[in-house]
Amino acid sequence: MAPLSDRRFAVCPAEGVVINLAYEFRRYEHDYFEKEYKNQYGKSYTADRQSILERNHKRFQHIAHLVSHRSHPQVLEIGSAAGYFLKIMQDHGFSVHGWEISAAMAKYANARGLKTTQQDFLKGARQHQARKRKPFDIVAMFYVLEHLPEQAEVWQHLSALVKAGGYLLLALPSAAGPMFRFHRSEWYASHPTDHKIDYSPDSLSTTAKRFGFVSVATFSEGIHPHRFPLGRFAPMARLYRKVLEAAPLADTIYAVLRREG
Numbered sequence: 135m136a137p138l139s140d141r142r143f144a145v146c147p148a149e150g151v152v153i154n155l156a157y158e159f160r161r162y163e164h165d166y167f168e169k170e171y172k173n174q175y176g177k178s179y180t181a182d183r184q185s186i187l188e189r190n191h192k193r194f195q196h197i198a199h200l201v202s203h204r205s206h207p208q209v210l211e212i213g214s215a216a217g218y219f220l221k222i223m224q225d226h227g228f229s230v231h232g233w234e235i236s237a238a239m240a241k242y243a244n245a246r247g248l249k250t251t252q253q254d255f256l257k258g259a260r261q262h263q264a265r266k267r268k269p270f271d272i273v274a275m276f277y278v279l280e281h282l283p284e285q286a287e288v289w290q291h292l293s294a295l296v297k298a299g300g301y302l303l304l305a306l307p308s309a310a311g312p313m314f315r316f317h318r319s320e321w322y323a324s325h326p327t328d329h330k331i332d333y334s335p336d337s338l339s340t341t342a343k344r345f346g347f348v349s350v351a352t353f354s355e356g357i358h359p360h361r362f363p364l365g366r367f368a369p370m371a372r373l374y375r376k377v378l379e380a381a382p383l384a385d386t387i388y389a390v391l392r393r394e395g
Contacts, residue, residue: 140322150337152309157283158327162235179215189355190219193276194226196353197301197390203227206271206300212255213278217243224248228272233258255282259291269297276305280329289345298395302347304388305355310334311385312361335382338389347391354384361385 135144135153142156179186209223214232216239224230224247232250234240240252251258255278273296282288296302308314309332313321333341339349359365359374378384 139318143322143325149340150334151341152314152332154325154327154330154332156327157330159283160328162281183216183218186218187222190222193219193274193303193305193388194222196351196388197272197303200350200390201272201301203229208268208270209272209274210270210295211274211276212258213275214243214248214250215239217246217248217250219274219276220248220250221246223272231270256284256287256291259295263291263294269295269300271297271300272303273300274303276303277307279304280306280331280333283330285331285341289341293345293347293393296347296393298393300393301350302342302391302393304338304391306338306387306389307332308334308382308385308387310336310383311387312358312365312383313385316363317361335387335389338387342389342391346394348394350390350392352382352387352389354378354382355386355388356384358385 135155136147137144138152142154144153144155145151146153203226207227207229209220209228209230211217211220211230211232214220214234215236217232220230220232220243230248232240232243232248233253233255234243234250235252235254237252240250243250253261273292275292279285279288292302307329313324314332335349335352338352342349357375357378359371359378362370362374364370365374382389
């Protein structure tokens with residue numbers, strides 16, 4: 135490990151991922167969606183419904199040319215929360231299932247006809263493997279991977295959960311974004327203590343390859359031109375916006391990975 139200027143963090147030279155050495159485990163119950171989410175994004179999870187729906191529609195649009203309910207019918211979302219992404223997939227004819235650690239969110243999704251099991255990822259993955267259940271055509275995991283400390287085991291399970299020719303969809307913070315590059319002290323100060331790891335597009339692709347995935351495409355998820363140098367000036371903001379829409383250089387990214395085999 136190569137320590138950074140803030141010794142709570144280090145870079146793994148082999149893969150380029152940033153490790154939070156001061157990681158603190160936490161449980162994600164209803165207070166996370168109503169309080170912690172609001173602290174990070176300015177409004178509660180349920181109040182942010184419209185922007186979450188728009189983001190999930192865009193995620194689907196990015197893969198619509200790759201999959202259909204006929205070619206890749208079975209979808210699992212890990213950390214499915216209220217089931218907004220599952221609802222979109224279900225409306226397009228896919229058979230959906232969610233794993234959600236929050237009992238409140240799982241109850242909310244089930245009440246809306248979205249089959250959701252209340253359990254954490256590792257428990258669900260271990261049971262799935264022990265019972266020799268079939269893998270899924272599509273597995274989605276949005277802003278979950280960075281919370282999990284057992285990264286090697288997580289990737290092993292993801293490899294087993296996605297069938298050959300299937301897709302793994304990930305949304306996660308990026309260590310190649312403007313906050314890490316240009317506002318490092320602010321990145322240190324605002325980094326959530328329950329985020330264990332930060333990937334860049336390159337380190338994510340390198341890690342995924344070790345576990346049988348090939349990168350299909352990676353997109354900027356959050357478009358914030360003002361975080362770049364001179365990005366508050368309108369001409370530069372327009373330029374940065376075009377760059378971010380064409381390349382995964384934002385603070386958060388959406389990656390589409392295909393399972394080889």
